[in-house]
Amino acid sequence: MKDNIDHKDPAKNMNMTTGSGGETHQRAGDDTATLTTQQGVAISDNQNSLKAGPRGPSLLEDFVLREKINHFDHERIPERIVHARGSAAHGYFELTESLEEYTTAKILTETGKQTPLFTRFSTVAGNKGSKDTPRDVRGFAVKIYTDEGNWDIVGNNMPIFFIQDAMKFPDLVHAVKPEPDRGFPQAASAHDTFWDFVSLSPETMHNVIWLMSDRALPRSLRMMEGFGIHSYRLVNKEGKSTFVRFHWKPVLGVQGTTWDEAVKISGADPDYHRRDLYENIDMGSFPEWEFGVQLFTEEEAEKFPFDHLDATKLIPEELVPVKIVGKMVLNRNPDNFFAETEQVAFCPSHLPPGIDFSNDPLLQGRLFSYLDTQLSRLGSPNFAQIPINAPKCPFANNQQDGHMQMQVPKTRVLYEPQSLDPTRPRESIKRGFESFHEQLDDGVKGRVRAESFADHYSQPRMFYLSQTDIEKAHIANAYTFELGKVDTAHVRTRTLSHLRNIDEDLAKRVADGLGMELPEAATPQAPVQDLDTSKAIQTIGISPKTLKGRLIGILVGKDSSRSEVEKFEQAAKDAGAMVKIIAPGKEAILDDGTRVQADERLAGAPSVFFDAVVSIIMPPVAKKLANDSSALDWFNDAFNHCKAIAYCPATDEHILSKLPVKKDEFVTPLSELDTFIENAKTRLWTREPEVRDLP
Ligand code: HDE
Numbered sequence: 201m202k203d204n205i206d207h208k209d210p211a212k213n214m215n216m217t218t219g220s221g222g223e224t225h226q227r228a229g230d231d232t233a234t235l236t237t238q239q240g241v242a243i244s245d246n247q248n249s250l251k252a253g254p255r256g257p258s259l260l261e262d263f264v265l266r267e268k269i270n271h272f273d274h275e276r277i278p279e280r281i282v283h284a285r286g287s288a289a290h291g292y293f294e295l296t297e298s299l300e301e302y303t304t305a306k307i308l309t310e311t312g313k314q315t316p317l318f319t320r321f322s323t324v325a326g327n328k329g330s331k332d333t334p335r336d337v338r339g340f341a342v343k344i345y346t347d348e349g350n351w352d353i354v355g356n357n358m359p360i361f362f363i364q365d366a367m368k369f370p371d372l373v374h375a376v377k378p379e380p381d382r383g384f385p386q387a388a389s390a391h392d393t394f395w396d397f398v399s400l401s402p403e404t405m406h407n408v409i410w411l412m413s414d415r416a417l418p419r420s421l422r423m424m425e426g427f428g429i430h431s432y433r434l435v436n437k438e439g440k441s442t443f444v445r446f447h448w449k450p451v452l453g454v455q456g457t458t459w460d461e462a463v464k465i466s467g468a469d470p471d472y473h474r475r476d477l478y479e480n481i482d483m484g485s486f487p488e489w490e491f492g493v494q495l496f497t498e499e500e501a502e503k504f505p506f507d508h509l510d511a512t513k514l515i516p517e518e519l520v521p522v523k524i525v526g527k528m529v530l531n532r533n534p535d536n537f538f539a540e541t542e543q544v545a546f547c548p549s550h551l552p553p554g555i556d557f558s559n560d561p562l563l564q565g566r567l568f569s570y571l572d573t574q575l576s577r578l579g580s581p582n583f584a585q586i587p588i589n590a591p592k593c594p595f596a597n598n599q600q601d602g603h604m605q606m607q608v609p610k611t612r613v614l615y616e617p618q619s620l621d622p623t624r625p626r627e628s629i630k631r632g633f634e635s636f637h638e639q640l641d642d643g644v645k646g647r648v649r650a651e652s653f654a655d656h657y658s659q660p661r662m663f664y665l666s667q668t669d670i671e672k673a674h675i676a677n678a679y680t681f682e683l684g685k686v687d688t689a690h691v692r693t694r695t696l697s698h699l700r701n702i703d704e705d706l707a708k709r710v711a712d713g714l715g716m717e718l719p720e721a722a723t724p725q726a727p728v729q730d731l732d733t734s735k736a737i738q739t740i741g742i743s744p745k746t747l748k749g750r751l752i753g754i755l756v757g758k759d760s761s762r763s764e765v766e767k768f769e770q771a772a773k774d775a776g777a778m779v780k781i782i783a784p785g786k787e788a789i790l791d792d793g794t795r796v797q798a799d800e801r802l803a804g805a806p807s808v809f810f811d812a813v814v815s816i817i818m819p820p821v822a823k824k825l826a827n828d829s830s831a832l833d834w835f836n837d838a839f840n841h842c843k844a845i846a847y848c849p850a851t852d853e854h855i856l857s858k859l860p861v862k863k864d865e866f867v868t869p870l871s872e873l874d875t876f877i878e879n880a881k882t883r884l885w886t887r888e889p890e891v892r893d894l895p
Contacts, residue, residue, distance in 0.1 A: 237267050277542070278577050279328040282373055283339040285387075286322030287332075287421065287474040288541040289481055291530035293317050293344050293491070299525060302442045302495060303434035305554030307346040308525070317344040318588060319530060320544055321421045321473070324356075325376045326387025331466040332473035334387040335416045335459070335678065337407070340426035340448065341546040342528065345592040348552035348631075353446055354570070358415055359427040359514040359737075362398070362407040364653050366565015371397060372404070390685035399694040402656040402722065405702065406512045409660045412678035414456030414671065414739040421473045422480060422487035422749060423455040430548075430563040431508045433556040433636050434495070441636045443501060443508065443558065445515055447492040447522050453744035459678065460892070461808045461841050468806050481533050485749060485778070491526035505729055506659065507652035511562040513659055517736040540588045545574040553633045580604045596625040657701040658729040664703045666733040668741040670885045673894040676706055680713030680895050697722040713895035745881045748776035752880060753810035755782045755802065755834070755851075757821030762790040764870060768814050768846065771877050780805065784825065803830045807838040812880030815851040816870065822850035826858055835859055839867070840891045844879035846870055862890070 235243045243264055250262035258265070280286075292314040299308040307315060322339035323330065338357040343350055362372050375397035378384050385391050389411065398404040410416065418424045428446030435441050457465070465472045480487060494515055496508075506513040534540035547570035548563060557563055574583050580603035583589060598614040613621040664675065679699070683692045692714065699707035700721035711718045735741060752772045756765055769779045782805050783798035790796060799805075802825075807813050813834065817825070825831035832855065838845050839861045847856060848870050861867060866884040868876050888894070 237264060238271075277579065280322075280577065281573060282324050283322035283341075284328040285326050285330050285332070286320045286339065286541060287477050288318060288320035288534055288544065289477060289487075289530040290316065290318055290532040290534065291486070291528060293342075293526060293528050295491075295526040297523075297525040299434065299493070300436075302436055302444075303554040304437050305346075305351075305434070305552050306348055307344060307351060307552060308434070308554065315344055315346055316592060317342055317528065318540070318544060319343070319528070320541060320546070321424070321477070323387060325389065330387040331470040333417065333457070333462040333466045333470075335389065335411065335462070335682075336387065337411060337416065338418060338421070338424055340424065342426070342448075343544065343546060343550075343589075346552050347593045348554075349593060349595075350550045350589075350591050351552050351555065352546045352548060352550040353426075353428050354546045354548045354566075355426050355428045355446065355448075357418065357424040357426060358407065358410045359425075359429060359445075359447075360406050360410065360659070361429055361511040361562060362404040363401065363562065364403050364510050364512055365561045365649065366569070368401065369562075369565065369569075372401075388685075390682040392686050392688050392691060395683065395686045395695055396688065396691045399691055399698060402698060402725070403512050403653070405656050405698055406660045406663065409663050409675065409702065412675045412682070413663075413667070414458075414674055415454075416678075417456045417459065417462045418473070419455040419457050420452075420749070421477050423450050423452050425449055425454055426489065430511055430560040431501075431558040432551075433558060434493075435554055435556055435634075435636050439637060441498075441556070441638075443496050443498070445494040445508075445520075447494070448489040448528060449492060449522070449524070451488040451490065452749040453742070453746065454739055455743045456739045457808075458674070458841055458888075459681065461837075464806060464808045464837065468804070468808065472809075477530075478533055480749070480778075481530060483778075486529050486531040487749075488530075489528045490524045491528060492522035492524045494520040494522055496520050505731060506655060507650060509558055509560045509650070510653045511560055512653075512656070514737070516662075516732070516734040518732060518734050539586075543578060543583075543586050544588045545570070545578060545583050545586075547571055547574070553631070556636045559638075582606065598624075655724075655726040655729065657698075657724055658731055660702045661728060662731040662733060663737055664706055666735065666737050668738060670888060671738060671740050672706070673888075674740075676709035676713065676895045679706075679710045683710065683714055692716065693719045694722075701728055709895040740883075740885065743882070746776065747772065747811070747877070747881050750777050750811040750880075751809065752777050752779050753782050753805065753807060753813045754779060755813065755815040755817060756788055756790065756796070756798070757784055757817040757825075758788055759791045759818045759821075760788065760816045762792045762794060764816050764848075765790070767873065768816070768870075768876075771873055772880070775877050775881070777811070777880070780810070784821065784828075784831075802828075802834065806830070807834045807843070808841065810838070810843070812844040812846075812876070813838045814846040814870075814876070815855075816848050817850055819850040819854065822854035826854045831855065832859060835861060839887070842866070842883040842885055842887045842891075844868070844876055844884070846873070846876040862887075 235246055237243060249265040250259045252259060294314050295308060295311045298311050319342045323334060323336045324339060325336055326334055340357050341354045343352050363369060376389050376394045378386055379391065379393050398408050426448030431443045431445055433441045434444050501508045508515060549567040575581065582602045582604050585606045598616060600609065600614045611621055611624060613624050618624065683695060686692050696707055696711055697719045699710055701724055707718055754765060754768055772779050780799040781796060782800050782802050784802050786801055787795055787797050835855055836859050844866045846868055864884065864887060866879045
């Protein structure tokens with residue numbers, strides 16, 4: 201904590217003038233940049249349009265006004281159809297272990313080299329202006345600017361997808377998006393059309409149960425796993441192929457929020473994830489992920505109790521371990537949100553030689569969709585020339601013209617074969633991308649689905665049975681909440697009939713929560729298997745006990761003990777946490793007379809923003825706050841969200857005593873600093889059944 205108040209008036213240093221409209225603004229001096237039109241003509245007055253007399257009509261000849269308004273009128277481009285809301289950062293990829301045995305791709309064989317990348321995280325269903333914390337899958341798209349061309353790993357924070365075949369994607373998206381007649385709900389799956397579609401498409405059951413879990417409510421974008429989902433191939437110099445699934449594992453560990461927190465965060469700060477990513481990178485706390493691969497052969501895949509070409513199936517880490525071979529560090533915020541985060545164009549078909557596709561029918565459909573969608577979103581086949589999309593290795597081809605062509609090819613020759621210009625690029629057998637020489641069976645053409653894709657319940661069952669008790673309760677609660685928003689009775693009933701095939705206990709909890717009878721179980725297309733459970737797919741169960749990258753809120757007020765505040769601040773920082781000082785006002789004078797600026801006012805910083813809270817206030821402040829609902833909510837919510845609370849005597853006497861906050865082992869006096877720091881590294885989940893009636 202420091203006295204960070206700047207009492208200087210920054211305007212005093214500026215060259216301020218008063219315009220004819222009476223407004224105050226700054227004019228360019230000799231050493232400042234001059235405002236110009238797009239044609240480079242200096243602008244003398246950027247405040248007033250050209251008029252025939254002070255009260256007369258504006259003149260059409262005012263090219264400065266026309267250009268300014270015209271550009272403004274065209275500032276927007278269509279948002280992404282899905283994944284419209286996103287946040288991104290620059291960083292680098294570094295390989296720590298070579299995969300030379302499996303691939304020729306330099307990015308996976310040259311260790312120690314840092315290759316630039318750009319990563320965009322997103323929600324899926326909401327529009328560009330929607331909140332950051334809905335219950336939703338998160339996009340996790342990484343563009344690595346390798347020396348052999350861009351490699352886009354366009355994945356999600358869940359290892360599986362809703363559907364098996366690209367043919368169903370527009371239907372899935374139409375079902376989850378706002379209903380077309382009424383235009384709501386925004387960024388929510390809790391409505392009839394989504395549950396109608398998924399309950400008629402049992403293949404969605406696996407992703408749906410992940411969506412009902414805390415994985416759909418990430419604590420931070422920095423605390424999410426990323427998955428390439430589909431099987432890809434690695435191809436080595438002998439032309440041998442090995443199947444691979446890509447993983448990103450956050451160094452800070454996986455963590456989610458509770459539903460109640462997510463709901464409250466979205467009201468208090470719709471930009472919660474975006475701000476958290478930006479602020480952490482800005483202050484040098486760079487998020488990092490390990491890069492891992494699951495490698496397996498065709499023969500091994502044949503023994504899996506599922507088909508790995510089916511994107512609704514994960515490959516348990518217990519079956520094929522994730523081999524960590526590299527890392528990603530995000531260390532620079534974008535300079536401009538639109539130019540970079542908005543205009544970045546990912547595409548799963550962007551990959552360097554040595555990596556190839558599998559026949560996953562969902563992946564095959566994606567290979568078409570992404571390029572196609574960029575044409576309407578970015579407006580031109582030249583979108584690859586936008587700096588954020590352009591490769592950083594040399595590139596040259598014979599494509600020409602098109603909207604917004606930025607290159608000026610100085611040649612007669614933009615075709616091949618040609619014999620007129622020896623400087624022009626030519627194909628290279630040695631360096632060029634070569635598809636894996638896959639031996640294909642003679643199949644019969646038809647709109648078919650493989651028999652091996654028929655098992656829709658075994659993996660969702662494995663997912664549910666792999667969870668801790670508290671996670672199971674969260675999942676049951678999420679189904680109950682979502683189906684509680686569904687008005688069509690037969691859609692709720694049909695969903696319950698699927699849940700019976702996943703787990704009878706889950707089905708019963710949800711039916712009881714809804715006050716409904718259990719229907720007959722749906723008829724599975726393939727026998728439901730009892731697969732081995734997997735701890736790796738938990739959320740709470742694998743959340744690390746740590747304060748690294750987490751945030752502690754310390755409430756202070758007039759005459760708070762400066763030394764006490766500093767003690768807590770230091771201990772939290774020593775444990776790797778960040779600290780925010782919260783006060784009833786924006787400034788506070790502490791007991792030694794120092795005036796501090798709070799990071800946030802109490803009314804604007806509910807305790808859902810913090811992983812643990814501390815209160816160091818004097819009796820007059822505490823008495824006043826005892827009549828302020830935002831202060832009471834601060835403590836009550838921290839308790840209800842199972843967080844650690846450190847309290848001073850005044851907080852205890854005037855605030856906690858008014859609340860149903862029990863003094864359990866996570867609610868401790870200031871004197872127990874070490875205990876508080878240990879508690880703050882995790883949550884007291886055993887408290888949850890006491891404060892919330894979970895089904
Ligand atoms: Fe996407 N998806 N998707 N998707 N997807 C898009 O491309 C699509 C799928 C994913 O930050 C769009 O540029 C089809 C799976 C991410 O810019 C679009 C199918 C996975 C992003 C599109 C899928 C994803 C997108 C919209 C089924 C996880 C955001 C704008 C065949 C592996 C990337 C755009 C960013 C974006 C189509 C399925 C992930 C319309 C047709 C499976 C992370 O092209």
